[in-house]
Amino acid sequence: MVDAVSPTLGPLPRLVALEPIAPKSKMPEFLDDGGTIARRIIELPDRDEDMGAMFVRQVLWNLREKTGDGTATAAVLFRSIYDLGVHYITSGGNAMMLRRYLEEGLPVIMEHLSALARPVEGKEQIAQIAEAICYDPPLARMLGEIFDIIGEHGRLEIRSGRGRGLEREYVEGMYWDQSGVHARQMLDPSTLRVDLENAAIMISDFELEDPYQLMPLLVRAAEAKLTPLVLVAAKLSEKCVGLLMAASKDPSKFHVIAVKTPGLISYDRYGALEDLAILTGGKYFTRTAGQSVAQVQLSDLGRARRAWADRFNFGIIGGKGDPRALRDHIASLRLAFSRAEDKNDRRNIQKRIGKLLGGSATLYVGGLTKADADARKELAERTAEALRGTIREGVIPGGGASLLSCKPMLQKIADESADVDRRAAYRILARAMEAPMRTIISNAGYDASEVMAEVKLAGPGYGFDVRSGRVVDMAEAGIFDALSVQKEAVHSAVSSAALALTIDVLVHRKKPPQATNP
Amino acid sequence: MLPDESMFATYESVSKEETPMAGNNEEAKMRDEEDIVYALAASPDFVNDGICFAARRTGLYRSDDGGISWHNACASLNLEGTLATMAVAVSPGFRSDRTVFVGVVGGVLCSSDGGEKWSFEVFRTPPPLISTLAISPDFANDGTIFAGTLEDGVFRSADRGSHWAAWNFGLLDLSILCLAVSPGFAADETIFAGTDSGIFRSTNGGRAWREIDFPGELAPVLCLALSPDYPSSGILFAGTEAHGLYRSSDRGKTWQRLGEEVIDGTVNCVLVSPEFPTRPGLLAVLSNTLLFSPDGGETWRPWKEGLNITQGITTAIAPCGLEPAAPLLIGLVGGQVLRI
Numbered sequence: 001m002v003d004a005v006s007p008t009l010g011p012l013p014r015l016v017a018l019e020p021i022a023p024k025s026k027m028p029e030f031l032d033d034g035g036t037i038a039r040r041i042i043e044l045p046d047r048d049e050d051m052g053a054m055f056v057r058q059v060l061w062n063l064r065e066k067t068g069d070g071t072a073t074a075a076v077l078f079r080s081i082y083d084l085g086v087h088y089i090t091s092g093g094n095a096m097m098l099r100r101y102l103e104e105g106l107p108v109i110m111e112h113l114s115a116l117a118r119p120v121e122g123k124e125q126i127a128q129i130a131e132a133i134c135y136d137p138p139l140a141r142m143l144g145e146i147f148d149i150i151g152e153h154g155r156l157e158i159r160s161g162r163g164r165g166l167e168r169e170y171v172e173g174m175y176w177d178q179s180g181v182h183a184r185q186m187l188d189p190s191t192l193r194v195d196l197e198n199a200a201i202m203i204s205d206f207e208l209e210d211p212y213q214l215m216p217l218l219v220r221a222a223e224a225k226l227t228p229l230v231l232v233a234a235k236l237s238e239k240c241v242g243l244l245m246a247a248s249k250d251p252s253k254f255h256v257i258a259v260k261t262p263g264l265i266s267y268d269r270y271g272a273l274e275d276l277a278i279l280t281g282g283k284y285f286t287r288t289a290g291q292s293v294a295q296v297q298l299s300d301l302g303r304a305r306r307a308w309a310d311r312f313n314f315g316i317i318g319g320k321g322d323p324r325a326l327r328d329h330i331a332s333l334r335l336a337f338s339r340a341e342d343k344n345d346r347r348n349i350q351k352r353i354g355k356l357l358g359g360s361a362t363l364y365v366g367g368l369t370k371a372d373a374d375a376r377k378e379l380a381e382r383t384a385e386a387l388r389g390t391i392r393e394g395v396i397p398g399g400g401a402s403l404l405s406c407k408p409m410l411q412k413i414a415d416e417s418a419d420v421d422r423r424a425a426y427r428i429l430a431r432a433m434e435a436p437m438r439t440i441i442s443n444a445g446y447d448a449s450e451v452m453a454e455v456k457l458a459g460p461g462y463g464f465d466v467r468s469g470r471v472v473d474m475a476e477a478g479i480f481d482a483l484s485v486q487k488e489a490v491h492s493a494v495s496s497a498a499l500a501l502t503i504d505v506l507v508h509r510k511k512p513p514q515a516t517n518p
Numbered sequence: 519m520l521p522d523e524s525m526f527a528t529y530e531s532v533s534k535e536e537t538p539m540a541g542n543n544e545e546a547k548m549r550d551e552e553d554i555v556y557a558l559a560a561s562p563d564f565v566n567d568g569i570c571f572a573a574r575r576t577g578l579y580r581s582d583d584g585g586i587s588w589h590n591a592c593a594s595l596n597l598e599g600t601l602a603t604m605a606v607a608v609s610p611g612f613r614s615d616r617t618v619f620v621g622v623v624g625g626v627l628c629s630s631d632g633g634e635k636w637s638f639e640v641f642r643t644p645p646p647l648i649s650t651l652a653i654s655p656d657f658a659n660d661g662t663i664f665a666g667t668l669e670d671g672v673f674r675s676a677d678r679g680s681h682w683a684a685w686n687f688g689l690l691d692l693s694i695l696c697l698a699v700s701p702g703f704a705a706d707e708t709i710f711a712g713t714d715s716g717i718f719r720s721t722n723g724g725r726a727w728r729e730i731d732f733p734g735e736l737a738p739v740l741c742l743a744l745s746p747d748y749p750s751s752g753i754l755f756a757g758t759e760a761h762g763l764y765r766s767s768d769r770g771k772t773w774q775r776l777g778e779e780v781i782d783g784t785v786n787c788v789l790v791s792p793e794f795p796t797r798p799g800l801l802a803v804l805s806n807t808l809l810f811s812p813d814g815g816e817t818w819r820p821w822k823e824g825l826n827i828t829q830g831i832t833t834a835i836a837p838c839g840l841e842p843a844a845p846l847l848i849g850l851v852g853g854q855v856l857r858i
Contacts (some may be wrong), residue, residue, distance in 0.1 A: 123722065149687050149726040172684055197644040305644060305669055305692075318670055323691035323715040324734055330690070359687040 010440035034071030035064030068385035070489035077493035101425030155354030161366030175315030176262035279319035389484030400437030401463030555849025560837035621648025666694030702749030712739030730770035757785025
């Protein structure tokens, strides 16, 4: 498995040709992304090897899902640690102790890498990092511009393009999809949209069946000249629609529309209501709290400079909530994001933060054919995911130079260790730290040993720029890797290799199951 | 009109009847109504041409004699009533392009002939209240100008004011009280926005904003000023509504309070000497006082001994720098502009 993935490491990767699962007349698939290659390999002939390969496949795919990149780095690190570990164990070493000390060395490496981090600044640098991930310069430039604007939590939608190239657009304010108007009659027939200025907003998940429930609120709002009015409600009966349409007969005097409460599941819904309330300075009402329309006061309504809705979306621009409360809310969401373990939870929190930051971007990815466009769209999504982590945590000198710089420290710990297993573990880690750079150099067609010797002579922070064929200071040459990706790759490789080294027995099923998904 | 000694009249010699804008009865009447000077701006060539503008609640006024007399600069609009103007900015290349921008409710007035004729660029509805304008120092090349508003964040134009778009990514507070563009904007694309609740910075020409570490409890931030060597030194100053004046030397990461003993409360404006840091002069414009620091904020003294301004000071400009003999124009509550 690692042999299939490792040729893809570096800016001058080699391609891997995969025979398609479909009929033989189809051309092989040429891939240069480690995660995708791993996913395509679903079975090896030898059952023991197959089990090992599937284990690595799982590790690499999980890494790809989490960070979008780093699978080839993790693969070569894994192999190096595993091979050296097996050698140690077969010559009498203690596997369990070895595992323990390998895992002990992990935070040491993480700390060292974190200390090398520098922030990503400006669209050029972001584009550089993006290009190192996707190897698609136009896409990288576009993503560089977008992320320079929206930031690491900003909302970015990547859609299939209308043409062959790349386009982007920026949308002001925040909007929620699956939250359009309850009735099409509320829309301007010429634009299929309604735009309101200085709107008051009732924020709820009420199911409004009886128009008499709404009457008192509408009367109070009309008397107070609180128009236009937006009712956010989960359901609206036909009779209530009728009431609202009648009340809005002369929109210049009074105008009220109703939009659906954002969020399909209750967790998302409450999050959206909370966000909307803080953004607009209003109060939100929920059925589960036993609240009803009768309890809504005019002072509970949120305010926004502009509100708009169409059949599918509802948005606001210029919410009039307290900016300090908004800041605190975003800070608490950021904290929740950093603590969230579950990928879906992180994604949802990130979406919420993105909405609250006041704008979003849409990237349209086209291609010569639909297959091209789909592949490029997937590449864009993966790169975007990796870029978020990069902007959040920063960058480190790339090309394997940062990992190589861990070597002297690990070697020192090894030399100072009295315990033989500990010494072995740190030596294994120290040697493994060379593996990514060696692989990058080899993949580009150079003699790894010769170049590595030059790099070591040059000193810390130096690496090999395979494009120019020179040993350079990687930071000065602008060659960086994302810290988040490197850390995850190291973590995956070390922890999975350490685990694999303690596997003594393989138990097979009589009829093994097949799965295309890891 | 070329400047001469008589233009550098001291404050003491200017009586109420002789105050600027007393040139005609209409001006005098306006002076006494509820008027206020929101902003002042001067031609970059003020020493030679004496041109400056005052944005007042009752309209835009222009002086061609260094601030001694004023006339309505929007007369060509033939408006029936007064036109409240809240912000004014003059192009760095005014000498050749004669470009002036004025912030009004709902949009920006643009003139390319020094204020003789105007075009009105309407912003999208609801009509925003323009509170401040800031022009790129590289305006001749990039044509970039920013308009801060009281409820709609920051609008940006990159074509000399013909088209405007709101760029508020990351701007969590849309109530913009002041803007300050980096002197090195052409390279660093940096601009700061002072708001009701803090300070935001953009490093991509105003397309996106990030909050900087200015303590929220010290806000609102009424004024910002960057050192002329900001690109290398990272020095900037922030004046607050109720907590005095602050300086940062690291682009806004950390802040130190200046003149705590003498500067307490509102700082409406802060001016930095064009020779800063070689000659680190600073002028803090408080509600009723002008305080000068010759050493970048370490020590402070009154700008002029015996200067007693009873009306509130709203703004000030020092078009010839902060040297002792250089003229200072200050805007007052009541609509007057004093030249001292």
